[in-house]
Amino acid sequence: xxxxxxxxxxxxxxxxxxxxxxxxxxxxxxxxxxxxxxxxxxxxxxxxxxxxxxxxxxxxxxxxxxxxxxxxxxxxxxxxxxxxxxxxxxxxxxxxxxxxx
Amino acid sequence: xxxxxxxxxxxxxxxxxxxxxxxxxxxxxxxxxxxxxxxxxxxxxxxxxxxxxxxxxxxxxxxxxxxxxxxxxxxxxxxxxxxxxxxxxxxxxxxxxxxxxxxxxxxxxxxxxxxxxxxxxxxxxxxxxxxxxxxxxxxxxxxxxxxxxxxxxxxxxxxxxxxxxxxxxxxxxxxxxxxxxxxxxxxxxxxxxxxxxxxxxxxxxxxxxxxxxxxxxxxxxxxxxxxxxxxxxxxxxxxxxxxxxxxxxxxxxxxxxxxxxxxxxxxxxxxxxxxxxxxxxxxxxxxxxxxxxxxxxxxxxxxxxxxxxxxxxxxxxxxxxxxxxxxxxxxxxxxxxxxxxxxxxxxxxxxxxxxxxxxxxxxxxxxxxxxxxxxxxxxxxxxxxxxxxxxxxxxxxxxxxxxxxxxxxxxxxxxxxxxxxxxxxxxxxxxxxxxxxxxxxxxxxxxxxxxxxxxxxxxxxxxxxxxxxxxxxxxxxxxxxxxxxxxxxxxxxxxxxxxxxx
Numbered sequence: 102x103x104x105x106x107x108x109x110x111x112x113x114x115x116x117x118x119x120x121x122x123x124x125x126x127x128x129x130x131x132x133x134x135x136x137x138x139x140x141x142x143x144x145x146x147x148x149x150x151x152x153x154x155x156x157x158x159x160x161x162x163x164x165x166x167x168x169x170x171x172x173x174x175x176x177x178x179x180x181x182x183x184x185x186x187x188x189x190x191x192x193x194x195x196x197x198x199x200x201x202x
Numbered sequence: 203x204x205x206x207x208x209x210x211x212x213x214x215x216x217x218x219x220x221x222x223x224x225x226x227x228x229x230x231x232x233x234x235x236x237x238x239x240x241x242x243x244x245x246x247x248x249x250x251x252x253x254x255x256x257x258x259x260x261x262x263x264x265x266x267x268x269x270x271x272x273x274x275x276x277x278x279x280x281x282x283x284x285x286x287x288x289x290x291x292x293x294x295x296x297x298x299x300x301x302x303x304x305x306x307x308x309x310x311x312x313x314x315x316x317x318x319x320x321x322x323x324x325x326x327x328x329x330x331x332x333x334x335x336x337x338x339x340x341x342x343x344x345x346x347x348x349x350x351x352x353x354x355x356x357x358x359x360x361x362x363x364x365x366x367x368x369x370x371x372x373x374x375x376x377x378x379x380x381x382x383x384x385x386x387x388x389x390x391x392x393x394x395x396x397x398x399x400x401x402x403x404x405x406x407x408x409x410x411x412x413x414x415x416x417x418x419x420x421x422x423x424x425x426x427x428x429x430x431x432x433x434x435x436x437x438x439x440x441x442x443x444x445x446x447x448x449x450x451x452x453x454x455x456x457x458x459x460x461x462x463x464x465x466x467x468x469x470x471x472x473x474x475x476x477x478x479x480x481x482x483x484x485x486x487x488x489x490x491x492x493x494x495x496x497x498x499x500x501x502x503x504x505x506x507x508x509x510x511x512x513x514x515x516x517x518x519x520x521x522x523x524x525x526x527x528x529x530x531x532x533x534x535x536x537x538x539x540x541x542x543x544x545x546x547x548x549x550x551x552x553x554x555x556x557x558x559x560x561x562x563x564x565x566x567x568x569x570x571x572x573x574x575x576x577x578x579x580x581x582x583x584x585x586x587x588x589x590x591x592x593x594x595x596x597x598x599x600x601x602x603x604x605x606x607x608x609x610x611x612x613x614x615x616x617x618x619x620x621x622x623x624x625x626x627x628x629x630x631x632x633x634x635x636x637x638x639x640x641x642x643x644x645x646x647x648x649x650x651x652x653x654x655x656x657x658x659x660x661x662x663x664x665x666x667x668x669x670x671x672x673x674x675x676x677x678x679x680x681x682x683x684x685x686x687x688x689x690x691x692x693x694x695x696x697x698x699x700x701x702x703x704x
Contacts, residue, residue, distance in 0.1 A: 110396070110417075117389055124382055133378060140385035147392035155399035160392075163343050163401060167388055170350045174381055177354050181361050181370070181377050188370045194378060197371035 109150030116143035130182045130192045134175060141171045213266055213278035213287035216254040216295045217334045220302070223250025224327035231320030238319045244310035244669065247323040248303050251330065255299035262292045262694065269701070277701070279340070283402050286340040289698040293550060294337035294467045297557045301460040302330040304558075304677055305452045308565045310669035312452050312572055322362055326456065329355040333464035340475070341402040342391045345468050349387070349432065352464060353380050356457060360449040372448025379441040383431035390424025393417050394476075403476040410481045419486035422477060426493070429472075432465030434458070435527045436501040443508075446520035451568025454516065455561040458523040463553045466530055470546065474702045479537055491538025498535045499633045502528025506637045510644045513578045516567045518644055519560070522603060525637060526556055532618055532634070533699075536625050543703050545625055547696030548617035554691060555602070555610035555684055562677030563599040566592060569670045575661070579648060584657035588664045592671065593652045595678035600645040602681045605638045610684035617692065 116139055123136030145164045152160030182192055189196050227246055230239075261267065267288040268274020278287040305326060313319055332351030339345040357380060361373025391401070397413035398406045410418070427438060434442040446454040473490065483489045505525030512518040533549025569592055575581050586593035602609035605616075615638060622631040684691065 106396075113389075113392075120385070130374070130378070134381070137381045137385050140382075141388060144385070144389040144392040147389070147396060151392065151396040151399070154396070157399065159343075159399075159401050160395055163346075163391075163395075166343065166347060170347065173350070173354055174384070177357050178377055178381060181357060181373050184361060184364050184370050185374050188365070188367050194374065197367070197374060199367055199371055 113143040113146040216258040219254040220331040227324035247306035251303035258295040284341040291338040293698040308673040311667035325355040336464040368448035376445040387428025393421030406476040429469040443520040455564030495535040498531035543700040545621040546699035550695040552614035558680045559602040566596040583655035604642040604645040
């Protein structure tokens, strides 16, 4: 194989950092959700690359679980964003601030 | 006693009972979705969690999960060590099932008039299932799945009051921070997998030396972030006051007691089993018990100082629960010093007692919300004239949380204190004493409001909702009777701790 493991790790770290940057700067709850998905997929890239590197299937199987859980998380998250919109007429995460931080 | 042929899978019986109850609740609701029978739903949820509690206590006493050298049936490993039933797992299943049953009983009155009752109870039971699975998880895969099984229903439960802005805001903040921390957690898992090639905890420990240090170190740090979120410890504690304040009070009780305990059990298991101190230090170059010492002191100090400045009672309790997470973290900080199992056993005892006293305190706040008396300390003025029993119970919880003898909280804190002195952690012991003294200030402020202050305005007679009263009084009685019963509890806790640190 020509592509070394370090390239995969660099790719996944870049994805993770892009996701983290999105989480820290975006104010729209939906974009926040997408950024979190990016971070989860960064972990998946890692898991699959390392699975190939170590020669066992644990990582690949776990990546499948992670995808399913990410989907479940989005389902719950969208539900919460929906009630957020109904109550506050906005999906900006900085709008709900009735409680002191 | 147990049958001689004890099938391994039966060791997870408390978990099966919890998940079966959740499914029964769905089935009951789907028979006639238009009608809500509150008594049936709350009764089913309570009965299910009590059965799970009974099974877990029975297993613990009968010796399931106890090593065979101690006369037990041996530690049960399922699915090639992905799940493990030992004394630690059963101990936490007891704590979780207890809190779940208290919360179910109290919700009978608290959720009166709300829609989505069946969903409420089944989500609670599903979250409890996740927590009980966390107690038995022995691989980073099962830990992550169980963690999500706990988190996803919890997000929905915090936001279940769909027309209440506070509840929605709390749910949103809890979800956003939870999603972020689980992404960081799973990335940490992928790095640990990359460094060692395994996800099962013992296998990780066996392959640590071949691992690449920086990758492993970063992975462990990210795992730590996930645990800090689940246990509401510094630096990821700031969601707790928001989520607990906005959530329905029984859910706040549930999250701050059971969810926190479940977060601690996976932290204890991962750091003792997968990352033994000497080997890990040799590979990554950092002693992680020092990290936990710093976190324990920071968490208890920040939690208690923030609690002392609050005007809102529920928010004060939320910050106090952050402070208590700091006390329980001493269990992990103590692993760097000699007498491991005593320090960790003391932390387990604290989580056990905390399950009663903190749940009870939040349920009292739930009772106050049920009455509609208000949220601040002033609103609680003079409540004892109208509801002496509930106020007496609250006084027990407050004194116990502060660590005043003769209540349960005193003993667990005393054990933590002496154990950390024995381990030579004088800074931690000093922080524990100073913070307990500070916490007495804000806990007694509430007691003063309840018993001594005059009410601001005239108050009508207060109703006595049966479910809430029963849960509060039971929690108060347990906080007191833990005193004579502390010997067995302490023995079980130290045994459970010894099972993983040995």
